[in-house]
Amino acid sequence: MEGDGGECESGVLRREATSLPKKQQEVNLGLSRYESTSNTDTARRGDAGKLDEQNPRVSLSLPPRVLLERPLCLRQFAASLDSRRGGCYFLPVAVRKTIPMRAKRFSRSLCRGGAALSSESIGGFGRFATTRWSLVLRVSNGDPEVARQALSELLATYLPALRAHLVMGLRFSEDRAEDLLQSFTADKILEQGLLRLADPTRGRFRSLLLKALQNYVFSVARHDKAQKRSPADRRLVDIDSQPEPADRSHALPDIYDVTWGREVLARTVKNMRAECEQSGRDEVWDIFQCRVLAPILGSAEPVPYQTLVERHGLTSPIQASNLLLTGKRMFARILRGVVAEYSSSEEEVEAELRDLKDIFARAEAGRPS
Amino acid sequence: MHSTDQVRRAMASSLADIIALSGEQEPTWLPEDLGAMLRHQLSAPVEPDLAKFDSELAERWRTLAAQEHFRWTRFGEVLQSQEPPLEGLRLVKAFARILRSHPATLLPCDIAAVLYFTSIAAALARCNERITKMDDASLRRGFQWGLDLPWIDADVRSVLREGLAWLERE
Numbered sequence: 001m002e003g004d005g006g007e008c009e010s011g012v013l014r015r016e017a018t019s020l021p022k023k024q025q026e027v028n029l030g031l032s033r034y035e036s037t038s039n040t041d042t043a044r045r046g047d048a049g050k051l052d053e054q055n056p057r058v059s060l061s062l063p064p065r066v067l068l069e070r071p072l073c074l075r076q077f078a079a080s081l082d083s084r085r086g087g088c089y090f091l092p093v094a095v096r097k098t099i100p101m102r103a104k105r106f107s108r109s110l111c112r113g114g115a116a117l118s119s120e121s122i123g124g125f126g127r128f129a130t131t132r133w134s135l136v137l138r139v140s141n142g143d144p145e146v147a148r149q150a151l152s153e154l155l156a157t158y159l160p161a162l163r164a165h166l167v168m169g170l171r172f173s174e175d176r177a178e179d180l181l182q183s184f185t186a187d188k189i190l191e192q193g194l195l196r197l198a199d200p201t202r203g204r205f206r207s208l209l210l211k212a213l214q215n216y217v218f219s220v221a222r223h224d225k226a227q228k229r230s231p232a233d234r235r236l237v238d239i240d241s242q243p244e245p246a247d248r249s250h251a252l253p254d255i256y257d258v259t260w261g262r263e264v265l266a267r268t269v270k271n272m273r274a275e276c277e278q279s280g281r282d283e284v285w286d287i288f289q290c291r292v293l294a295p296i297l298g299s300a301e302p303v304p305y306q307t308l309v310e311r312h313g314l315t316s317p318i319q320a321s322n323l324l325l326t327g328k329r330m331f332a333r334i335l336r337g338v339v340a341e342y343s344s345s346e347e348e349v350e351a352e353l354r355d356l357k358d359i360f361a362r363a364e365a366g367r368p369s
Numbered sequence: 370m371h372s373t374d375q376v377r378r379a380m381a382s383s384l385a386d387i388i389a390l391s392g393e394q395e396p397t398w399l400p401e402d403l404g405a406m407l408r409h410q411l412s413a414p415v416e417p418d419l420a421k422f423d424s425e426l427a428e429r430w431r432t433l434a435a436q437e438h439f440r441w442t443r444f445g446e447v448l449q450s451q452e453p454p455l456e457g458l459r460l461v462k463a464f465a466r467i468l469r470s471h472p473a474t475l476l477p478c479d480i481a482a483v484l485y486f487t488s489i490a491a492a493l494a495r496c497n498e499r500i501t502k503m504d505d506a507s508l509r510r511g512f513q514w515g516l517d518l519p520w521i522d523a524d525v526r527s528v529l530r531e532g533l534a535w536l537e538r539e
Contacts, residue, residue: 258381265384266373292390296383297375306405317405318475321396331391357388363381
């Protein structure tokens with residue numbers, strides 16, 4: 001253990017590591033809330049002064065043999081989390097070098113099924129109490145488990161939009177786009193903590209994310225052209241210092257925005273249905289579905305109120321109409337709540353809601369006849 | 370297909386419609402809805418609805434209902450009776466006027482308008498009495514408007530037709 005601790009980069013962690021049995025060594029995956037008191041670590045990350053020393057590390061508890069030999073799937077990773085353990089421990093250098101690989105595998109799992117990392121799938125940890133905090137802020141500043149949940153939800157909404165931008169905007173093949181997204185998630189979001197750097201004064205979060213992806217893609221292209229990449233060398237050019245790439249898709253952010261808008265609405269519909277089920281208001285959901293969603297989305301005829309009266313044992317069509325109004329208000333409230341999760345202020349929420357309407361209007365107006 | 374999948378595949382115009390509709394607080398009615406609401410209103414007891422909006426009207430109804438041989442209790446019974454109580458028709462007309470403008474009403478204004486003109490037509494055709502100051506031309510327009518509605522039932526249509534015929538004779 002002392003030998004392992006000797007290669008540890010953090011003085012704090014070295015002291016903790018020496019007190020642990022070998023079987024209980026853990027690995028730091030370098031998730032977005034990675035933090036170190038070490039000058040070496042700070043220098044490596046290139047963002048001195050921006051680390052929050054109050055935030056604890058994220059840690060796993062798996063035998064080193066397992067980490068080296070078995071790829072981590074999303075559920076294995078989730079199941080291995082042990083929030084009851086305090087303190088963090090470093091593995092030997094040989095294992096730490098696998099960290100980027102682990103992060104990439106984790107990011108692959110997130111890209112394929114990020115939404116699966118719900119509080120329910122993190123075995124036994126139960127449902128987190130959600131608030132109206134910005135998801136972006138929760139990823140950066142919250143509890144590790146909350147941060148992970150927030151990250152998963154955030155990516156579940158934005159990855160389809162980013163994917164659409166790569167495929168339909170920048171004309172990458174779907175396979176290449178998937179590779180780029182996985183690498184972007186692993187390198188920029190997980191390892192370099194992109195989301196910690198999200199600053200509301202610099203613009204909307206979705207715009208910042210798109211710009212970061214565009215810069216990353218151009219950087220990868222330049223890097224691939226410039227040199228052959230060594231498997232051990234995962235470091236890319238620090239694109240923050242690079243000149244702003246030419247915007248080659250100025251007309252196509254609509255695809256990104258429309259896809260983002262679809263995910264926001266899909267999430268709203270999903271959350272509304274869940275809320276109605278959980279609160280025993282199935283009739284509100286059914287009436288909203290029959291009178292609003294199905295006619296608009298499926299071109300179905302609206303179900304007459306009398307049918308809904310008989311179906312739900314209501315007293316009159318007026319009552320059914322009132323329930324529809326309740327459903328509409330619920331939808332509007334939940335939509336606002338979903339948008340608020342990606343916004344850092346009330347002003348931004350209002351702006352995003354206005355944008356949402358404008359995005360679909362522009363998309364429809366620009367559609368070829 | 371699940372609703373969330375439909376959202377992801379929907380046209381942008383459809384998604385814009387969802388956002389717009391979810392913000393609308395004014396209900397939209399299908400003809401079937403209006404027909405169902407009218408039937409529901411006609412089958413409703415008069416006194417509780419009057420009491421909800423105007424206590425004086427409710428008190429007048431209670432006084433009327435206390436009379437011997439008074440057998441009408443519901444809106445439809447008053448409007449579609451071959452020998453309706455004239456005071457009852459006046460109260461239904463007054464109730465309809467309140468419904469058209471009261472802030473607390475949930476009934477569509479078209480329903481209120483049908484009750485209004487049907488009570489006047491019933492008074493003309495079956496009591497030979499005018500219970501309104503509206504001129505004949507306005508009444509004709511009102512009765513014809515009601516007859517043109519696809520969702521009113523046969524009994525209401527009959528009363529309006531009789532009212533129109535009464536005006537033609539005069």
